Amino acid sequence: MGPSVKDVAALAQVSVGTVSNVLNRPEQVTPEKRKRVQAAIAQLGFVRNESARSLRSGSSRSLGMLVLDVRNPFFTDVALGAEDVAEEHKHSFILANSSEDARREQAYLDLFEEQRVQGILITPVGDVLQRLEAMQSRGIPSVLVDRLAGSENFCSVSVDDVAGGRAAIEHLIAGGAERPAFVGGPFTLQQVADRHAGALAAAAAAGVQLQVFETPNLKFERGRHVGDLIGDLRQSRRPDAVFAANDQLALGLLQSFTANGIRVPDDVALVGFDDIDFATQSSIPLSSIGQPRQLIGERAARLLFDEIENPHGHEHQQIVFTPELVVRESSRRPG
Amino acid sequence: MGPSVKDVAALAQVSVGTVSNVLNRPEQVTPEKRKRVQAAIAQLGFVRNESARSLRSGSSRSLGMLVLDVRNPFFTDVALGAEDVAEEHKHSFILANSSEDARREQAYLDLFEEQRVQGILITPVGDVLQRLEAMQSRGIPSVLVDRLAGSENFCSVSVDDVAGGRAAIEHLIAGGAERPAFVGGPFTLQQVADRHAGALAAAAAAGVQLQVFETPNLKFERGRHVGDLIGDLRQSRRPDAVFAANDQLALGLLQSFTANGIRVPDDVALVGFDDIDFATQSSIPLSSIGQPRQLIGERAARLLFDEIENPHGHEHQQIVFTPELVVRESSRRPG
DNA sequence: GTTCACTATTGAATCGATTCATACAAGGGA
DNA sequence: TCCCTTGTATGAATCGATTCAATAGTGAAC
Numbered sequence: 180m181g182p183s184v185k186d187v188a189a190l191a192q193v194s195v196g197t198v199s200n201v202l203n204r205p206e207q208v209t210p211e212k213r214k215r216v217q218a219a220i221a222q223l224g225f226v227r228n229e230s231a232r233s234l235r236s237g238s239s240r241s242l243g244m245l246v247l248d249v250r251n252p253f254f255t256d257v258a259l260g261a262e263d264v265a266e267e268h269k270h271s272f273i274l275a276n277s278s279e280d281a282r283r284e285q286a287y288l289d290l291f292e293e294q295r296v297q298g299i300l301i302t303p304v305g306d307v308l309q310r311l312e313a314m315q316s317r318g319i320p321s322v323l324v325d326r327l328a329g330s331e332n333f334c335s336v337s338v339d340d341v342a343g344g345r346a347a348i349e350h351l352i353a354g355g356a357e358r359p360a361f362v363g364g365p366f367t368l369q370q371v372a373d374r375h376a377g378a379l380a381a382a383a384a385a386g387v388q389l390q391v392f393e394t395p396n397l398k399f400e401r402g403r404h405v406g407d408l409i410g411d412l413r414q415s416r417r418p419d420a421v422f423a424a425n426d427q428l429a430l431g432l433l434q435s436f437t438a439n440g441i442r443v444p445d446d447v448a449l450v451g452f453d454d455i456d457f458a459t460q461s462s463i464p465l466s467s468i469g470q471p472r473q474l475i476g477e478r479a480a481r482l483l484f485d486e487i488e489n490p491h492g493h494e495h496q497q498i499v500f501t502p503e504l505v506v507r508e509s510s511r512r513p514g
Numbered sequence: 515m516g517p518s519v520k521d522v523a524a525l526a527q528v529s530v531g532t533v534s535n536v537l538n539r540p541e542q543v544t545p546e547k548r549k550r551v552q553a554a555i556a557q558l559g560f561v562r563n564e565s566a567r568s569l570r571s572g573s574s575r576s577l578g579m580l581v582l583d584v585r586n587p588f589f590t591d592v593a594l595g596a597e598d599v600a601e602e603h604k605h606s607f608i609l610a611n612s613s614e615d616a617r618r619e620q621a622y623l624d625l626f627e628e629q630r631v632q633g634i635l636i637t638p639v640g641d642v643l644q645r646l647e648a649m650q651s652r653g654i655p656s657v658l659v660d661r662l663a664g665s666e667n668f669c670s671v672s673v674d675d676v677a678g679g680r681a682a683i684e685h686l687i688a689g690g691a692e693r694p695a696f697v698g699g700p701f702t703l704q705q706v707a708d709r710h711a712g713a714l715a716a717a718a719a720a721g722v723q724l725q726v727f728e729t730p731n732l733k734f735e736r737g738r739h740v741g742d743l744i745g746d747l748r749q750s751r752r753p754d755a756v757f758a759a760n761d762q763l764a765l766g767l768l769q770s771f772t773a774n775g776i777r778v779p780d781d782v783a784l785v786g787f788d789d790i791d792f793a794t795q796s797s798i799p800l801s802s803i804g805q806p807r808q809l810i811g812e813r814a815a816r817l818l819f820d821e822i823e824n825p826h827g828h829e830h831q832q833i834v835f836t837p838e839l840v841v842r843e844s845s846r847r848p849g
Numbered sequence: 850g851t852t853c854a855c856t857a858t859t860g861a862a863t864c865g866a867t868t869c870a871t872a873c874a875a876g877g878g879a
Numbered sequence: 880t881c882c883c884t885t886g887t888a889t890g891a892a893t894c895g896a897t898t899c900a901a902t903a904g905t906g907a908a909c
Binding site for chain 1: 515516559561562563564565566568569572574584585587590591593594597606607608609610611624625627628629630648652653734762765766768769772773791792794795796797798799
């Protein structure tokens with residue numbers, strides 16, 4: 180097809196070895212020949228064939244990242260952070276989307292293996308740890324993202340959801356809440372269970388009862404639904420503060436409250452989780468527990484490169500970020 | 515490193531050619547040998563080396579997609595649609611992000627060339643059409659996404675922004691607006707210019723004056739800023755309906771109006787553009803002009819595969835979708 | 850029994866960049 | 880002058896899957 184190193188070599192009247200040197204170790208080549216080769220490359224429109232390079236070297240200069248859901252801004256932000264690091268290391272970055280489907284997850288892992296990626300960043304869906312260990316032993320390491328590695332065999336970067344839940348409820352109680360509530364589910368999701376556990380602990384420490392509204396998922400509609408339920412409660416039994424397990428839910432609650440004339444934060448204070456962009460942008464800006472999303476991706480990628488570049492000296496680490504409360508209108512109270 | 519076809523062939527006691535046949539044309543191999551080879555593959559944990567395959571065949575089974583901004587839900591949705599089609603064709607899908615930076619765009623095109631992707635889906639930032647034509651002539655076709663191909667040399671899939679702008683203003687006027695306004699900018703962005711042109715045409719057709727508030731970008735903060743300006747106007751000069759060039763701006767306007775006690779839609783009706791998820795989810799659900807995002811990606815990918823599979827018979831097409839108005843609370847009026 | 854048609858299998862050649870042992874040249878020191 | 884070092888350049892061998900011309904094997908037809 181296109182021109183190859185041979186063609187370049189012929190035109191520049193040097194050997195293929197010299198062309199390769201110009202491409203990879205230009206300082207080892209006489210300026211004069213270097214110029215000749217570069218001129219030939221430009222003239223022919225030569226583009227290095229990455230397949231040939233990686234066939235010879237045994238691995239492609241690329242990272243694979245497999246996320247649960249590209250439509251979720253959390254993951255795109257994490258990916259952005261990781262991509263920057265990959266670029267620093269002159270690696271290409273393949274972003275794939277398992278859509279929370281274990282079959283797709285397997286298919287993409289197959290693909291990554293065939294492509295001989297140098298390493299993988301993954302938010303696991305199915306039961307893939309064994310497979311990841313096998314791949315690791317074949318020289319393809321991985322780092323778990325947004326999930327604490329149960330095993331000692333991986334690095335992971337995650338967030339302390341218990342601390343986040345605790346901070347939310349402490350903040351609401353400090354603002355005067357006497358009947359706080361938690362909204363979220365299902366509790367089979369580790370994140371939800373942890374956030375709930377933190378909330379419960381904070382309430383208990385303050386000697387306050389925590390109402391719980393369990394939801395089947397974390398979507399907007401569920402939030403609106405629970406908001407309607409709360410709106411129907413007698414004033415005396417109605418929570419005066421709500422911590423929602425994520426911002427989508429919180430926005431649903433907010434929409435319902437607004438529609439039903441329940442004032443936020445005066446009647447009900449509200450805190451979400453994730454601090455997505457739209458938390459700032461809702462008509463009443465939403466307080467939320469923020470996670471350092473880009474930083475999560477960045478640290479994960481750095482850990483991965485550490486393992487890639489130094490497979491034996493490398494020690495697995497579990498990085499756990501503590502999320503931070505961002506206070507906005509929805510929970511700001513005079514008291 | 516890992517086992518190769520040779521190792522598999524040795525273990526299964528067949529030739530490498532037969533192993534290759536099992537992998538690529540299993541029906542041409544005797545069931546007995548096929549089983550032996552498959553057993554050997556399983557036993558050795560053989561994984562096909564994609565680099566070797568594509569070196570031999572001259573191209574990798576993959577598509578590249580280069581978007582303006584992965585953080586924008588519009589593009590992730592388009593990407594999702596395209597990815598599905600790529601998966602159908604058993605191609606892998608490399609999603610890259612130019613972040614509206616012409617230098618990054620060039621770098622990723624370099625990468626795609628080196629990887630010998632079979633085709634490219636791109637939302638161009640800089641002045642890349644010439645380069646894309648050159649790549650096309652070297653056998654790597656591309657399809658322009660969200661941008662009408664100026665030249666006849668490409669397929670493109672885009673949206674009729676003029677029609678969208680027209681629909682927005684027609685709807686507002688039909689709802690009783692007498693002093694409609696357009697908010698958006700910069701007009702150097704084709705999309706913005708088109709939406710504005712449509713709005714202007716509709717207003718003229720109805721014999722109504724259109725106020726214009728030009729903004730330096732399409733971000734939330736700008737919307738809030740213009741919202742504050744509008745709030746400061748005397749009642750008699752204040753627009754009674756606003757069409758914002760995208761939903762981010764519209765949400766900014768909405769937040770400002772809410773904060774300043776301007777009722778939506780009673781005092782000011784509001785329509786955005788893009789119909790992002792959060793349009794439904796704001797406290798007052800936002801009317802918006804919706805684009806078939808996944809479908810855009812899907813059609814673009816199909817055009818690309820048509821050109822890949824049939825480079826000579828292929829005829830370039832410009833697909834233009836007409837966007838649709840979705841009416842919600844923010845512009846619903848008794849009249 | 851010979852020829853023809855057809856299928857299943859083989860293995861050397863191939864893709865293109867990189868590597869590395871080897872060769873060569875130029876200069877410095879003795 | 881000879882030897883050694885240092886700096887460059889060379890090109891055959893290599894990575895692993897695929898291809899394809901050649902060959903072996905099978906059975907049908909005459």
